[in-house]
Amino acid sequence: MSTYPLDAVTRQLAVISAGLSTPSSTRLLADRLADATAARLSAEGIDTKTTVIELRDHAMAITSNLISGFASEELEATIESLTGADGAIFCTPIFTTSYSGLFKSFLDVIEPGALAGLPLVIGATGGTERHSLALDYAIRPLFTYHRAVVTPTGVYAATGDWGSSGDGPDSGLSQRIGRAASELAGLMRDSARSHQIRDPFALPAGFSPTGTH
């Protein structure tokens, strides 16, 4: 069994929900994924510090950032809580066959490379099961571009999945949440991202101020 230094028994989890209504089923899915992940880490003696980011609270700041080219102080701090996390959960409603515009805009204002190596689970909600593949044809490639580590299991929750009769511990949704959470917890356990110091001024290897290589 791996041992960790004392100060490393906590893992940071960032939970991003692009749900627009309150209460939102997207947020509900995100919370269930977060709780299941924390429970698995806890079983290994690791505490989870969870930060929930509701994109609707940052909608104006995200749009401003797209136009002005910089993030407000609050949005910048929010993005840093994501990029410095050990793992993340990204949930979006499916709008018009794909991720919501706000979800995409948020990913558009994150610096290329800032999510590299970040373990994460993708989740989506929709009115019908027919859009479940949006997870794999639309959302997964976004994170491939960002070079994040996406768990093999993504979780799609349709309206039908929330039905009371099927919502017990043995339902399909609960099983999918459990599987995704196990995969994420495994990756987060081995992550040192939140303990790393990132140098924003790191020069490329071999850089010479006189132009010689």
Next chain:
Amino acid sequence: MAAMQFGVFSTGYLPQDPPMTGHAVRTNETIQEIITLARHAEEVGLDVFAIGEHHNQPFFSSSPPVLLAHLAAKTSTLQLSTSSALITTNDPVRLAEEYALLQHLAGGRVDLILGRGNTGPVYPWFGQDIRDGIPLAVENYALLRRLWDEEVVDWEGRFRTPLQGFTSIPRPLDDVPPFVWHGSIRSPEIAEQAAYYGDGYFANNIFFPARHYQKLIGFYRQRFEHYGHGTAAQAIVGLGGHVFIRPSSQDAKAEFLPHFRATPFGQGSTLDSYMEQTPLAVGSPQEIIDRYAGMRDLYGDYQRQLFLLNLPTMSLKTSMEQLDALGEIVPVLRKELDRGRPADIPDAPTHASRVAARLERASDANAQERVMNR
């Protein structure tokens, strides 16, 4: 000699409206207006005028050395600079020669702020590729440096034909090349190169929040000290800024708002929040003074403060009035920023100060030689 230089900079933007006046007429008017404004900057007591370089619409300023040579003849004290000159798409040999000639014509009143240019399509017009932007800037500047500092240059690099036994002409005035500021918005490579050569670092400062530039300038200062040019506090820093001044704060905001809305950066946020987050200051003279007197608390003691000359939607009359207003607040700012400035902080570099420093170095070297020969 002034501890700090104050001035104005223009990108060289050509207003597209009103179309009724005809494009050709408008182009000529705008260029003549720039000359009028630059001369007025000298009249109201500003130290520096800087013009940008662009090769795409809607700009007119394709050749800063031509425009600045004209201004050199029309002014007598104004320091002439660029905002910025392109170090990527220009051949460093041409830069070395044109700005050295300009330096002679202007009696040394010339320095450069260098930039990369961020418009992808422009690069191939000059046989380059924006994806090489940083390596191009770094290599081209290293060559420019040698062309000015060394009489005969043998050189081979990645981006232009090799040089064998080449001497760029004319040689710099008094063998002291124009001072160089490296302009950068985000790349640590450029700050690193500025620090390596002991050159100035200019943060345009107008598009991003102060906290962004604080980090970048802090990095440059630290590297300046690392390379042995002085302490971090002694590094040569220039800042851009943007102000609009009227006797009352309310009038300033009301008048500025439509101009702000017409800019690309004026559409994403309210004027108040943009002012809060960037160095844009719109208000009464005292408000502007308070804001800019506080700059050194953010960035340390610095050497040059430039303000954006105007916005393309402003009339010549408004732009002239803004220069008048700047002329009134700058003496106060000089006093404010001079108060408590440590004695070992260098003044803004000028040709005269650099010639003096060179003579001092030469006499030190002579003295050392005499000691060695004894």
